[in-house]
Amino acid sequence: MQALPRAAALALAVAAALCGGAAAQTPPLKVGLMLPYTGTYAALGDMIEKGFKLYVQEQGGKLGGREIQYFKVDDESEPSKAIDNANKLVKRDQVDVLVGTVHSGVALAMARVAKENNTLLIVPNAGAGDITGAQCAPNIFRSSFSNWQPGYGSGVVAAGKGYKRAITITWSYAAGAEAVKGFTEGFEKGGGKVIKDLSLPFPNVEFQALLTEIAAQKPDVVFAFFAGGGAPKFLKDYDAAGLKKSIPFIASGFVTDGTLEAAGPSGQGVLTTLHYADNIDTPRNNAFRKSFALAYKANADVYAVQGYDAAQMLGIGLSAVKGDFAKREALQAAMAKAVIDSPRGKFSLSRQHNPVQDIFLREAKGMNNEFRSVAVKALADPGRGCKM
DSSP, rough: OOOOOOHHHHHHHEEEEEEEEHHHHHOOOEEEEOOOOOSTTTHHHHHHHHHHHHHHHHTTEEEETEEEEEEEEEOOOOOGGGHHHIIIIIIIIIEEEEEESSSSSHHHHHHHHHHHOOOOEEEEEOOOOOGGGTTTTTTEEESSOOOOHHHHHHHHHHHHTOOOOOEEEEEEEEHHHHHHHHHHHHHHHOOOEEEEEEOOOOOOOOHHHHHHHHHHHOOOOEEEOTTTHHHHHHHHHHHTHHHHHSEEEEEEEGTTTTHHHHHHGGGTEEEEEEETTTTSSSHHHHHHHHHHHHHHSSOOOOHHHHHHHHHHHHHHHHHHHOOTTTTHHHHHHHHHHHOOTTOOBBEOOOTTTTTTEEEEEEETTTTEEEEEEEEEEEEEOOOOTTTO
């Protein structure tokens, strides 16, 4: 065979090297966002996505050196569609990581799909206890809270104020029931007694009959858990019934997070407990809020924080394995041991992969939920039922 001219041989060698480099290039990491983009919780899903993407943007569009490719599914806050929707991402799109969601019933189904397929799942909101309780798994993490945590904080605050008789009110679904359970534990541990639990079907907002019952019972305090579009309606109805002036009210923070503009004067002065307050005066939170405002021309809220921290957690895991997602055990171990430098304050994860975090007492003032005190320091969810 005749030898190639030197210039031609050099050109072929360069071409082969370029082709080989292209073939060896690491593909983007596929992240599946399964969030509510329509319905009662649409605004919450939007803020979670913005928070997640903001952190990725701050890292130059990469986590652990890996480009991120997004796939999105609207979960519609509909548990009956949750398994099919999760499988669209896991089986059809073959995502590496699932991120979602808001509604606890939907998130529980996502956790089942994640366990069955060994897909890494990061939950940026839904507080269902079973996710880091009975359904806990090495591949399931939460960047938000358990429903029990802010509820328990409200109970501690209410008991500390000397209230003895309480009524609770929420939607009749997992998140509401678990928030009420947390409140009851915190309140009764401090010497109070819950005399009645009131509920109505999700997402019903016809509160009047229940408010009439509260007025008749005359408790010392009312605890509420609502979120999204239903929360400002509750605040307005509670005020219109004359109860805001006559019966003290405390709530899990989602009643006022992202809802104060819609609630108007009825939301002002409401006390809530949560793991984030808008005006936490730390360099980390101030920088985050400035960055979010510049990126999206909107103020960040707790949902944005939780999405941001979900990306942080994934980034910590990917950095530990230098972007090699095949090293899943090492990646998950790094996430489990991480201390996350969150806008809410630094937090670690419990053995069940739920944040161990301060619960703050906040007061609604203007468009912000302002810090008043630490209700409970470094509160860990009990993680009941976890066998991990």
